[in-house]
Amino acid sequence: MTAPDSDLTIDPEALRRRAETALRTARDRTHTLTTCVDEPDLTAQHSPLMSPLVWDLAHIGNQEEQWLLRAVGGRDALRPEIDSIYDAFEHPRAERPALPLLAPAEARGYVHEVRGRVLDILERIELRGAPLVDAGFAFGMIAQHEQQHDETMLITHQLRRGPAALTAPPPPAADGAALSEEVLIPGGPFTMGTSAEPWALDNERPAHRRLVPAFHLDTTPVTNGAYERFIADGGYTERRWWTADGWAYIQEHGLTAPLFWRREGGQWLRRRFGVTEPVPPEEPVVHVSWYEADAYARWAGRRLPTEEEWEKAARHDPESGRSRRYPWGDEDPTPAHANLGQRHLRPAAAGSYPRGASPLGVRQLIGDVWEWTSSDFLPYPGFRAFPYREYSEVFFGPSHKVLRGGSFAVDEVACRGTFRNWDLPVRRQIFSGFRTARDAS
Ligand SMILES: [Fe+2]
Numbered sequence: 001m002t003a004p005d006s007d008l009t010i011d012p013e014a015l016r017r018r019a020e021t022a023l024r025t026a027r028d029r030t031h032t033l034t035t036c037v038d039e040p041d042l043t044a045q046h047s048p049l050m051s052p053l054v055w056d057l058a059h060i061g062n063q064e065e066q067w068l069l070r071a072v073g074g075r076d077a078l079r080p081e082i083d084s085i086y087d088a089f090e091h092p093r094a095e096r097p098a099l100p101l102l103a104p105a106e107a108r109g110y111v112h113e114v115r116g117r118v119l120d121i122l123e124r125i126e127l128r129g130a131p132l133v134d135a136g137f138a139f140g141m142i143a144q145h146e147q148q149h150d151e152t153m154l155i156t157h158q159l160r161r162g163p164a165a166l167t168a169p170p171p172p173a174a175d176g177a178a179l180s181e182e183v184l185i186p187g188g189p190f191t192m193g194t195s196a197e198p199w200a201l202d203n204e205r206p207a208h209r210r211l212v213p214a215f216h217l218d219t220t221p222v223t224n225g226a227y228e229r230f231i232a233d234g235g236y237t238e239r240r241w242w243t244a245d246g247w248a249y250i251q252e253h254g255l256t257a258p259l260f261w262r263r264e265g266g267q268w269l270r271r272r273f274g275v276t277e278p279v280p281p282e283e284p285v286v287h288v289s290w291y292e293a294d295a296y297a298r299w300a301g302r303r304l305p306t307e308e309e310w311e312k313a314a315r316h317d318p319e320s321g322r323s324r325r326y327p328w329g330d331e332d333p334t335p336a337h338a339n340l341g342q343r344h345l346r347p348a349a350a351g352s353y354p355r356g357a358s359p360l361g362v363r364q365l366i367g368d369v370w371e372w373t374s375s376d377f378l379p380y381p382g383f384r385a386f387p388y389r390e391y392s393e394v395f396f397g398p399s400h401k402v403l404r405g406g407s408f409a410v411d412e413v414a415c416r417g418t419f420r421n422w423d424l425p426v427r428r429q430i431f432s433g434f435r436t437a438r439d440a441s
Helices: 012-035 040-042 053-074 093-098 104-124 134-159 224-232 244-253 290-299 306-317
Strands: 181-183 188-192 210-211 214-216 261-264 266-272 273-278 370-377 395-403 421-422 437-439
Touching: 012 053, 012 104, 012 134, 040 104, 040 370, 053 104, 053 134, 104 134, 104 210, 181 306, 188 306, 210 306, 214 306, 224 261, 290 370, 306 370, 306 395
Parallel strands: none
Antiparallel strands: 181 214, 188 210, 214 437, 261 266, 266 273, 370 395, 395 421
């Protein structure tokens, strides 16, 4: 008999400190992302796909006010008149620049005031009882929300024209070990999702058993070098590799390479956070849509992994039969395990992070690039929307594909083996890559 799920019992004081650290870490990053450019840059819309940075900033504070000050703390509303301006469902991104947004200084003052009151509540509140406060859930949810907007803001920085505003050291090099191209994941049941992780979001719940037949999975994400071979072999000009929708989309938009790539002097260049550089062949490819990932896999004689295949490769420990939090075990990620948290502004070369490998030797499942899977975003059996339908439930269905594993732009608080991201198959401004799979028989 195997244990059903990770066993996580954390004492309330440790949870309080964890919540405080998660909130502070998120705020430090928000500060970096919103102080490295000037005011006109903060209020400009750099792409119709994105909000002005100053919208994200005040939206972060407004969500924190609504959930932690009002819902959890029972305090009176601080700025109820701005709720509608910062309601993501009421205003699509393209129309946000026309709203009467708080100016940068006012937005900074607002998020600072909310945070001061929230830390006061966190010191006093008992982190048990109602589902919203139990194990500090709402604090974890809001820290994750801020980090997710920090990732969104990093995408805005990538889309922004002009000189570089952000810098970071390069990620560690690959360890040079000879890796097999793929890893066999034996067939059998495993536990998918979680009922134990205290800050897991509704769509990751509950833990349940899934039978996954044996399959082979790429040891690392697909690299730029491999992707260049797909392009050179007519990948974008041969209809047979593409789904009907994908082919129509690349024809309509004239796509011939990943976003931010351009061909010059016989080589591929890319623009990355304001710097133009040759595309490094050893790095995982990033900024590809689901359509492109799917076409590449077909060209390679393979397919994208399903979401359950990905999670089994990332969490199942063949020795104990248990599903763990991460490929390397249950301990939180460190800089030696994975490329997370905007510590570096690029994915690490394929074959990096040996300490982050799974028991069977699959590498870089966590961090580096989000990985497209073949799966639609659907609820698990027994799913219950919490704390609001708009978190996940309204996105379930065939229009969104699941991405797994997080990217270099994701903080560890919003990244675990069970974490599910979803997006439209056309999206490629996100930090998305993929790896491929094939049936074992
Ligand atoms: Fe949001």
